[in-house]
Amino acid sequence: MATTPPAADGLGELMLAVTRRLRRGTAHALTPLGITPHHARALRVVERDGPMRLGRLAEALHVAPRTVTDVVDHLTESGWVERSPDPADRRATVIDVTAAGRMMAAEVEQVRRAASREIFAGLSKGDRAHLERILRDLVG
Template identity: 45%
Template structure:
């Protein structure tokens, strides 16, 4: 017996995911307005990645690989974040020709504000869901994010 047709089309789900992502970005931006923080999603992601390297600050090449972009794109992002005082370029102590990127105190406080705004935006968006629905949604999202079929 053939499986039943899904009640929601894949294209409709795709559109809903895009709309939800946009809504999340708008809500996060709203929660940051009073802080006068204006970072792009790509800059925010770069800050999170730099913070991930706790022991040794990453090289530009490490960042390009993690962001899956060409090194020139990372240079542009780092330039903007450096101009805002969020990161700084530092020479590698083992090889002075290698430049590493580290968070500044401003970058760390900006990252805390970004995370707080993201949590507040998520709370706002998830407010209509019950605890059980949030649990189910979390499991579904984990399956989609971590599942097979899409290169990371």
């Protein structure tokens, strides 16, 4: 007996369910490292994009500037980023990743990849390649 393909709105729900499962798995795996997904994401942005003002980080994270202040405070207290005067404007500060932050960002990346592998491990190599192609097409 043939199965009918899911409706487009069903696909969206399935995608959200997979995304939630991936987020939960990643959050659980990050717990032993002492970093939350929100802090990990901010650290990854600073590590990837280099020194920046808090406003730029807030834009990259799509959050309000006041929200990013608390995140940066935590990252600073943890020793993963440091604040310094902005060379272009003495009144402003920039944040940059520290050596410890680079190490943490690398660990976070390993955790993220492992969580992803675990989620998709049940798919055949061909199915994973097919899904990756579809998702790349959707991302555009």
